[in-house]
Amino acid sequence: MSKTDYPLFSVFGIELEYMIVDKNDLSVKPIADQLILELSGTVENEIELGAIALSNELAMHVVELKTNGPAKSLENLSENFHEVILTVNEALKKFDAVLMPTGAHPWLDPKKGIKLWHHGDRTIYETFHRIFNCSGHGWGNLQSTHLNLPFANEEEFVALHSAIRLLLAFIPALTASTPILEGQYEGALDSRLLFYGTNQASIPHISGHIIPEPVQSIAEYHAVILQPMYRDIAQYDPENIMQNEWLNSRGAVAKFKYGAIEIRILDLQESPQMDLACIALIVEVLKDLMKCVDLKSSLTYPTTGLKVVYDEVIYKGFDAQVTDQELLTLLKCDLQAPCTVKEVWQALITRVSDRLKQPEKEMLHLILEHGNLAQRISQAVGTTVRQEVLFNVYQSLMDCLKRNVMFLP
Numbered sequence: 001m002s003k004t005d006y007p008l009f010s011v012f013g014i015e016l017e018y019m020i021v022d023k024n025d026l027s028v029k030p031i032a033d034q035l036i037l038e039l040s041g042t043v044e045n046e047i048e049l050g051a052i053a054l055s056n057e058l059a060m061h062v063v064e065l066k067t068n069g070p071a072k073s074l075e076n077l078s079e080n081f082h083e084v085i086l087t088v089n090e091a092l093k094k095f096d097a098v099l100m101p102t103g104a105h106p107w108l109d110p111k112k113g114i115k116l117w118h119h120g121d122r123t124i125y126e127t128f129h130r131i132f133n134c135s136g137h138g139w140g141n142l143q144s145t146h147l148n149l150p151f152a153n154e155e156e157f158v159a160l161h162s163a164i165r166l167l168l169a170f171i172p173a174l175t176a177s178t179p180i181l182e183g184q185y186e187g188a189l190d191s192r193l194l195f196y197g198t199n200q201a202s203i204p205h206i207s208g209h210i211i212p213e214p215v216q217s218i219a220e221y222h223a224v225i226l227q228p229m230y231r232d233i234a235q236y237d238p239e240n241i242m243q244n245e246w247l248n249s250r251g252a253v254a255k256f257k258y259g260a261i262e263i264r265i266l267d268l269q270e271s272p273q274m275d276l277a278c279i280a281l282i283v284e285v286l287k288d289l290m291k292c293v294d295l296k297s298s299l300t301y302p303t304t305g306l307k308v309v310y311d312e313v314i315y316k317g318f319d320a321q322v323t324d325q326e327l328l329t330l331l332k333c334d335l336q337a338p339c340t341v342k343e344v345w346q347a348l349i350t351r352v353s354d355r356l357k358q359p360e361k362e363m364l365h366l367i368l369e370h371g372n373l374a375q376r377i378s379q380a381v382g383t384t385v386r387q388e389v390l391f392n393v394y395q396s397l398m399d400c401l402k403r404n405v406m407f408l409p
Helices: 032-040 077-095 123-132 154-168 171-175 191-196 218-236 272-292 303-319 325-330 341-355 358-370 373-381 387-403
Strands: 013-022 046-049 052-056 062-067 097-100 144-150 252-255 260-267
Touching: 013 077, 013 272, 032 046, 032 052, 032 062, 032 077, 052 077, 062 077, 077 097, 077 272, 077 387, 097 387, 123 218, 144 272, 154 218, 154 252, 154 260, 154 272, 154 303, 171 260, 171 272, 171 303, 171 341, 191 260, 218 252, 260 272, 272 341, 272 358, 303 325, 303 341, 303 373, 341 358, 358 373, 373 387
Parallel strands: none
Antiparallel strands: 013 062, 013 097, 013 144, 046 052, 052 062, 144 260, 252 260
């Protein structure tokens, strides 16, 4: 999103990351540069494909599709993304390759080698790799959906940040899509986030508790969140390459350069239709929270309390328990602790249902009924992972991406 002081919810920036895989055996193919060359005639970091842009990522087997500038509405974005996916898949035929959805490849072992982007100015990538060794799942095997929401001034920033902070712990229950890594169940529905939270553990301030700390001003955000990580990484970064707000790896990060907050903990879904249905719900719930919740009171709610919910949600999804009545009261949910995260989402969806389009309501109803994508993948694979079954399930997921529909086992 470019910086032009857009007010709250006036525009949206959405990014969807996809794996490039061999169409025959589904192994990753590190050919993002060849794909970009095929589409544009030259190897660049970003190319425009109408309403959607395509860019490289750290790993050569991943590409990012994103709104080409701030989108004024969520309307038609599912179709716009899907059209470009079809275009990309057509170009990938030359390489016997295709795009695969979900938040992680189910049997890739990144320790055996991940090819990193090696074109143009790659100083930042190389510095990350030198400091953190970008060969694990948290670097080379994670595909997420990012939602960028604007703020025009400090008051809007504080209000938006406070609302996002309250909701963040509950989001993975809705969007988890990574129950299997290296061909086996990890025990968590959102295995991607297990690695996301630990890939920079050597400098804890970078990701913090994933849930951002409460702040009452932009200056406090710099003092509490950004400056400690800049200080801690300085000894590894004598050229000050990493002294930038993009170093922040919390689940939602302020991008003051663009006047936006980016929510980063959504696993990629099986199709843009599903990504956009989840995004539409999150946007409407955030609007609702900013109207009906005492966000000043929320600033006193401990980050550690939200982290407890987040940690359980990563493993149990909708079945995670909320045991703190104060949190339910803050969210204005007419529920009694203990209750499940599914009950929280049902209450939130009911509150905003009249502002959702019918197809979105239908998709969200099916998610509540059949489970998030991680649960549906697990149902299709069964209790014991067999490679041939896993292969067929992910072929089905790729078919959902091509048809822009929901996966139901």
